[in-house]
Amino acid sequence: MRMHLDIHDPVFTFAVALSAVLLVPMLFRRFRLPDIVGLITAGIVLGPHATGLIHSDSFVQPFGQVGLLYLMFLAGLEIDMHRFRREKRNSLVFGGITFLVPMVVGVSGALLMLGMDWAAALLLASMFASHTLLPYPIVQKLGLVKARSVTTAVGGTVLTDTLALLVLAVVAESAGGDLSTGFWVRLWVLLAVYVAVAFLTIPALGRWFFRRFSYESMPGFLFVIVIAYSFAALAPLAGLEPIIGAFLSGLALNLLIPERSRLMIRLGFVGESFFIPLFLISVGLMVNVSTLLDSGRVWVLLVFMVTGAYMAKYLAARLAGRLLGFSSSETGLLFGLSVNQTAATLAAVVVGVNLGIFSEDVLNGTILMILATCAMGPIITDRHGRALAMEGREEPLSSSGAPERxxxxxxxxxxxxxxxxxxxxxxxxxxxxxxxxxxxxxxxxxxxxxxxxxxxxxxxxxxxxxxxxxxxxxxxxxxxxxxxxxxxxxxxxxxxxxxxxxxxxxxxxxxxxxxxxxxxxxxxxxxxxxxxxxxxxxxxxxxxxxxxxxxxxxxxxxxxxxxxxxxxxxxxxxxxxxxxxxxxxxxxxxxxxxxxxxxxxxxxxxxxxxxxxxxxxxxxxxxxxxxxxxxxxxxxxxxxxxxxxxxxxxxxxxxxxxxxxxxxxETAEAESRPAVDFREIFPPGRVLLHMTETDGEEALRILIKKGYGQDEALEEECLRQLRESPLWLSGDCVMVHTHEAGPPAPMALLATARNGFDLNGRTARILLLLLGTPGETPEEHLGRLAVVAGMLHGKETASAVVETSDYDTLSRMLSDNTDGG
Structure with a gap:
């Protein structure tokens, strides 16, 4: 039998690709270089324009497309929407500036220096505008996660990446050359319908599914993947690229999947260990290094893309830092976090090359730009982050949340x-x-x-x-x-x-x-x-x-x-x-x-x-x-x-x-219970009887708004408590309690529903919210909780409360129950 090694065999190609995924990041980490740099370099070395161990028509390319969609899905899923809302002003200022300045620099340079048409110039500029928070683990290790410059960079990323992808959608749709009024009307109408369907349908499907299946189950994982790729596949119906659909599906699922949940970790693990590395290798396969020697124009393009990206992001950080009153260290940290070009940049250049908007030279320039920015971004972040840490400007960590153990x-x-x-x-x-x-x-x-x-x-x-x-x-x-x-x-x-x-x-x-x-x-x-x-x-x-x-x-x-x-x-x-x-x-x-x-x-x-x-x-x-x-x-x-x-x-x-x-x-805490007049903290406006809303989270929102008022921070904290650590007092009653983000005086809010509130597959007919004050000690808050819990202890009391139809009867019942306890 003749023995030979066929390098075109899919098994051999798969073994080579996986070996690169395993070994190359380990090697590059020894030189303090990001994994993304190593994997793209591996694709260049192993690709058809170098050693030829992996051919461009191998299965790696289809997997690369799958990986690109996965990358954009994770980008939408991992955006911190809560922080964007909390830091709205700073995020909008920085996000707008770090989008507009690179767009101006990119479009001007592409038109005047490179002779590109408007479509290519806009797409190239959008690549300058987008960025990825690649050095974020550095600020985590330095304890600067809550520093205002970091939260501003995180929030600004939401805006600038979304706008950059919107530019990509417009340019890709206009590639056919039809820029009539009908084109713009059709584009915006279809885009609006697609976005509306995504943000109305996906969260509703998610809530329905996760009421029946655990976040940590295998069906939960597969459900999220199916949603991501299904909406990516439907994007062309709206005239959009699939990566836009993947990104929007991630945004739509963002608030449904807890950041530190096992499901989020599984999604990140699968993507970062398999799909995304194969995509990065597939990008490297497209690079032809020999074209760098063809002409001086290629070098003009390369120099412009690298220096343009640096200059645009530096000017944006400086301008935003000045407007927001940031120190030199904070501004430097803003620059270090926002200069890195990866996910959206790669997505844009791959789409541009596939549509014929970009030449192979732009792809090579993009790779060089990514290598340069990803090599320097972490260094800049580390330098200014350490300086900021010594200044002690970061905000203290919050201790709010579930009880410690x-x-x-x-x-x-x-x-x-x-x-x-x-x-x-x-x-x-x-x-x-x-x-x-x-x-x-x-x-x-x-x-x-x-x-x-x-x-x-x-x-x-x-x-x-x-x-x-x-x-x-x-x-x-x-x-x-x-x-x-x-x-x-x-x-x-x-x-x-x-x-x-x-x-x-x-x-x-x-x-x-x-x-x-x-x-x-x-x-x-x-x-x-x-x-x-x-x-x-x-x-x-x-x-x-x-x-x-x-x-x-x-x-x-x-x-x-x-x-x-x-x-x-x-x-x-x-x-x-x-x-x-x-x-x-x-x-x-x-x-x-x-x-x-x-x-x-x-x-x-x-x-x-x-x-x-x-x-x-x-x-x-x-x-x-x-x-x-x-x-x-x-x-x-x-x-x-x-x-x-x-x-x-x-x-x-x-x-x-x-x-x-x-x-x-429990024994120790029961020794001392403060006297509480529940007629004062249970006024009629804080009791909602016989609610028709069956969704537990929505019912809690309504209860807070009607019983206390509009308070996004309090609502967010109570919803988190409801999801993560609800206190079940009986088979019918669930309590949420907090004193970290509470009102100026203690209060309790109560809602009942004969049909019950649905809470992750479990039904409660009484929803009780205990709000302490931020200034009270844990002992005071727990004592108050013990008395309130004592009121509703037992199924008979809970059933009587549910059947009560007026406030006066309820007030007498609860007061009698408390006095009797």
Whole structure:
């Protein structure tokens, strides 16, 4: 049999393309160059005009077209519409300027210097006008996400990219040469109809679908993909390019898909790991480097496109910065974020070449422009971002949102990765616990500067949590004593778990570490020592002292240990006295996942635990010691001494000391409930009975507008709470509560519907909104919540409220129920 290698074979082409997708970005990152630069370069090198390993007629080109549509869909989906609305003025100013200035520069240069016609000049200028926030991860790591220059750049991107794509739509439709009045009427009418259909139909379909299927399900993912490509395919019916349809479908779905949801992460992963890289390689396949040597005109074009893009975006940033009163660092950051040309630029040039508006020279110039801007944009962003971070101009991070659950105190950026990794592994994903990275700043003359530095450090934790698809609530607090401040923050935030680096506590207040552990009886405390990469642990040794299984909170702690073993893949070895392990099996049941697959090592007596652990521990192991608090049933006087001995003998010891919780938050909070006159906070205007609206979100909007008034920030916060953390008081009643964006005085709003409100597939007949004041403490707000919840506790009360048809009867009923409680 003759053996040969056919480089035209689709399997070979696919292997080469995927190898480039894997290896080229890794190589370019070593030189601090963006992935997009590497993948386009790979397409040039592998393409028909160079090595010929991938031919232009291969399957890569069709996949490239699919990738282009996916890229534009993600561009619409990832635009931060909420931030655009919040920063409307700055966004409109910058968006308008960064669109108009490049359009003027581009059109003038294309007509006067390059001799292009109007269609080509407008399309070329629109490529200058659009931009992509490629260096955005840099500002995330610097903790500048909420800096006004960053929010302005993000909001401005929405406007300028939309306008640039609109220019593309007009130029593409006019390519046939018919520019009569009928053409313009037909274009705008069809465009208006298409946009109206997209923004009316897609959100309605999305709400209907996601009421029946989870965002995290496979049907949810496929639904979004089908919507994107279906509306892209229908775009030509309106005389538009498919990429316009893909972009508009992303915008239409924008507010339906949470930014940090698993669905959004899946969409980004599929696009960034497969479709978009293949598109970038397909762009490289179109480039013919040999044409650069053909004539001097080609070089004039290349120089104009690179310098024109830089100059236009620089002038726009300078002008906008002056009008908005930005500092030099803020203006420089605005320029660094907006100079990068990628998504919309590539879309425009590919469409222009396909329609015959652009020559191959313009394609080559575009690639060079992209390489130049994407290489310099991150450098400019990093330089001015660091300068701005030192100035401390960024706004403080917001602490509004769902209740915090897992707290991770840190003092430096080096502690973030190991502690956050541990937090992700031990958290219960079904409980929806947030990670709460915390920095406690001591009171001193430079406290404000230290607080700003703390927020910047915590930005790394935010990025890591987002990448892990985990909710995060960073916090900074000013306190005289670090550990006392830490416990106060934990109490205020209703923290359930504290993950504490042992060095963090020992460096700050070693004498009070035992006091902290004892006082944190409502929280499970994990004291971590010398943690490395937990996923590389071969075994997890779990030491269980006598009577630990009888300790309050043991079941919760054991679940955390089980999740840690499952997530790391480490083989568990449970160490303890035989009576203790047998009692655990009886209490937990033989079906317990960790016990059923774990090896066991029996101790004759707990006093010999240190010697056995020393003999069993290996370099690739993780040791978990379950420990009771001082004086509790399972407390061992020798436990701290044993930990010290192990640390001294085992220099590379990876250790977690786990203290189970002793008390539940609910018990503690129920001790004090403020007296509230509900007749004052339930006036008739704040109660809507027998609503006909069945959509829960729309009903909440109506309730806020009629009961409180127009307040976009409050409405947005309450809708987010309703989607992410609704409080179900009974089978019929759901509550939303907040005191971060509340009114000047506490109030409650109530709505009922006999047919029910639809909330993601679950039905509530009572919708209750509790608004506290921003100034009240969490304890005051929670006490008020407990009293309000007590009014409607139980299905009988809820059913009676739903059937009540007038306010006076309802007021008496609720007052009687409160007094009786």
């Amino acid at each position: 897992v707290m991770i105190p840190v003092s430096s950026a080096d502690q973030i990765e190991p502690l956050m990794s541990l937090a992700v592994l031990v958290r219960n994903p079904e409980a929806g616990q947030d990670l709460y990275p915390t920095m406690i700043v001591g009171s001193s003359d430079d406290s404000e500067e230290m607080l700003a530095e703390a927020e910047r450090i915590l930005a790394g934790a935010v990025v890591m949590a987002v990448e892990a698809d985990v909710g995060v609530r960073p916090v900074t607090r000013l306190a005289g004593a670090t550990l006392e401040g830490l416990m106060a923050a934990a109490r205020d935030s209703r923290i359930s778990t504290i993950i504490l680096d042992e060095d963090y506590a020992m460096e700050r207040d070693p004498a009070n570490l035992p006091v902290l552990v004892a006082d944190a009886d409502r929280q499970m405390v994990l004291r971590a020592m010398n943690l490395g990469s937990l996923n590389t642990a071969a075994r997890m040794l779990v030491a269980v002292p006598p009577l630990m299984e009888k300790q309050s909170g043991f079941a919760q702690a054991w679940e955390a240990v089980s999740r840690l073993a499952l997530q790391t893949g480490a083989h568990p070895l449970i160490i303890g006295e035989e009576a203790t392990l047998l009692s655990m099996r009886r209490l937990l049941g033989r079906s317990d996942g960790l016990l059923s697959r774990a090896d066991t090592a029996y101790l004759e007596d707990w006093h010999g635990a240190a010697d056995m652990l020393f003999s069993l521990y290996g370099m690739d192991d993780l040791l978990v010691i379950m420990a009771a608090r001082t004086g509790r049933l399972a407390w061992q006087p020798s436990q701290e001494r044993m930990i010290g001995q192990l640390e001294r003998k085992l220099k590379a010891l990876q250790l977690i000391v786990l203290h189970p919780p002793e008390m539940k938050w």
